[in-house]
Amino acid sequence: MIPPSFDYHAPKTLPEALALLGQLGDEAKVLSGGQSLLPLLKLRFAQPAHLVDIGRIPGLDYIKEEGGVLKIGALVREAALEASDVVRSRYPILADTAAVIADPIVRNLATVCGNLAHGDPANDHPATMLALGAEVVATGAKGARTIPIAQFFTGIFTTALQPAEVLTEIRIPAPPAGSGGAYVKLERKVGDFATAGAAAFLVLKGGVIERAGIGLTNVGPTPIKATAAEAYLAGKKADEAAFAEAGRLAGAAARPGADRRGSVEYKKEMARVLTVRALRKAAQRAGGK
Amino acid sequence: MSKHHVHVTVNGASLEAEVESRLLLVHLLRESFRLTGTHIGCDTTHCGACTVLLDGLPVKSCTVLAVQADGRSVTTVEGLEKDGKLHPIQEGFMQEHGLQCGYCTPGMMMTGYALLEKSKNPQEDEIRHAISGNLCRCTGYVNIVKAVQHAAAKLR
Numbered sequence: 001m002i003p004p005s006f007d008y009h010a011p012k013t014l015p016e017a018l019a020l021l022g023q024l025g026d027e028a029k030v031l032s033g034g035q036s037l038l039p040l041l042k043l044r045f046a047q048p049a050h051l052v053d054i055g056r057i058p059g060l061d062y063i064k065e066e067g068g069v070l071k072i073g074a075l076v077r078e079a080a081l082e083a084s085d086v087v088r089s090r091y092p093i094l095a096d097t098a099a100v101i102a103d104p105i106v107r108n109l110a111t112v113c114g115n116l117a118h119g120d121p122a123n124d125h126p127a128t129m130l131a132l133g134a135e136v137v138a139t140g141a142k143g144a145r146t147i148p149i150a151q152f153f154t155g156i157f158t159t160a161l162q163p164a165e166v167l168t169e170i171r172i173p174a175p176p177a178g179s180g181g182a183y184v185k186l187e188r189k190v191g192d193f194a195t196a197g198a199a200a201f202l203v204l205k206g207g208v209i210e211r212a213g214i215g216l217t218n219v220g221p222t223p224i225k226a227t228a229a230e231a232y233l234a235g236k237k238a239d240e241a242a243f244a245e246a247g248r249l250a251g252a253a254a255r256p257g258a259d260r261r262g263s264v265e266y267k268k269e270m271a272r273v274l275t276v277r278a279l280r281k282a283a284q285r286a287g288g289k
Numbered sequence: 290m291s292k293h294h295v296h297v298t299v300n301g302a303s304l305e306a307e308v309e310s311r312l313l314l315v316h317l318l319r320e321s322f323r324l325t326g327t328h329i330g331c332d333t334t335h336c337g338a339c340t341v342l343l344d345g346l347p348v349k350s351c352t353v354l355a356v357q358a359d360g361r362s363v364t365t366v367e368g369l370e371k372d373g374k375l376h377p378i379q380e381g382f383m384q385e386h387g388l389q390c391g392y393c394t395p396g397m398m399m400t401g402y403a404l405l406e407k408s409k410n411p412q413e414d415e416i417r418h419a420i421s422g423n424l425c426r427c428t429g430y431v432n433i434v435k436a437v438q439h440a441a442a443k444l445r
Contacts, residue, residue, distance in 0.1 A: 001332050001333075002311060002312075002313065002316070003311040003313075004311065005309070005310070005311055006310055006311060007291040007310060008291055008293065008310035008354065008356050010356070010359075031354075031357075034352060034353065034354070034357070035334065035352055038313075038334075038352045038353075038354070039333060039334050039352065041311075042332070042333070051310070053356075053357065055357065079346075102334075102422070103337075103421050103422025104347075104418065104419060104421060104422055105337055105340055105347045105348060105349055105400065105422035105423070106334060106349065106352075106422060108346045108347060108348055109348055109352075109353070190421040190422070191335060191421070191422060
């Protein structure tokens with residue numbers, strides 16, 4: 001399969017890319033890792049007249065903790081996230097997530113920011129970022145703005161990014177003491193999109209949950225922030241009874257469609273089960289276990 | 290539809306071509322450069338038959354534009370043999386019967402090669418993880434794992 005025709009642009013700097021995107025408007029798509037965009041083009045699900053390849057812009061592949069925030073630049077590949085020392089030691093939920101995206105070869109090119117900007121409810125990082133309360137930086141020719149992740153996913157394959165903006169950075173609050181997170185995914189085989197997935201982040205104090213974040217993958221038209229489950233958990237003891245009820249609430253928040261991966265009932269049930277498992281693992285990690 | 294003049298270092302040789310924006314790397318390799326060792330399997334980023342090394346890292350060349358490889362280096366299965374001598378990864382696939390129909394083999398060997406660049410004594414788990422983006426419908430992977438281990442032993 002050969003993609004439809006388009007013009008290709010390879011700006012050398014971010015301002016150059018932003019100027020181009022400003023001129024081309026919604027005729028253009030941003031190309032970074034290309035592991036979602038190129039398959040989409042081949043299948044004619046998208047036919048942009050222009051691709052603006054940001055892959056040759058230097059300085060966008062950083063992962064760094066700065067001022068109590070983890071910053072992930074636009075060109076950080078999934079493989080780099082998975083291998084990063086700071087991620088493995090301080091943000092294991094991110095390593096969990098990267099490790100189940102597509103396969104190791106795809107992860108050599110696929111980018112973390114692209115996983116969000118693509119707006120696919122089947123992608124894995126959105127749930128994790130919802131659980132962590134991340135923000136994304138959208139940069140346009142006139143400057144940058146930050147968007148809380150909970151306001152980022154506006155519909156299926158649509159986000160709050162404007163056509164002339166690039167998602168240049170993800171910002172994740174550094175984990176407070178006594179916190180932990182985990183991502184669990186059910187997939188039919190390596191490389192498949194999730195049948196369902198759940199991300200959980202817990203902040204514990206003396207065995208009591210101060211704050212909980214829960215995100216769900218591929219059980220609705222957008223990634224889902226399970227707000228009722230999060231609210232329920234606040235102030236509860238971090239035990240099986242609380243996780244069971246939070247799982248029930250998360251399953252009830254899922255709005256999946258039936259497809260070859262399962263029926264509506266099955267996917268809602270999997271959202272419940274996976275939420276419980278993610279909470280359990282998050283609590284273990286929060287306890288330093 | 291823009292055209293681009295690309296320079297790619299393929300298996301150490303500096304090659305160039307005039308390409309359409311939409312040309313895929315695997316087509317550049319197979320059709321422009323006539324290096325048909327790299328196979329097209331699923332064409333949908335699943336099977337890994339088209340795996341080549343781009344600046345040393347395995348990538349699926351059906352999901353990279355030729356123009357994205359401009360100025361970069363690509364290694365294909367044809368680049369494994371040196372001076373008429375097979376690379377240990379190739380020896381391994383031969384000695385351990387790591388192939389049956391052979392369709393996945395070029396991609397499998399490129400992924401195996403890249404694994405052995407960073408891991409000198411990979412255990413079965415590590416090999417199976419590394420090749421989890423390369424599908425083989427014949428072997429059940431058992432002999433592929435042995436082939437990679439054979440190569441690892443030879444390289445140590």
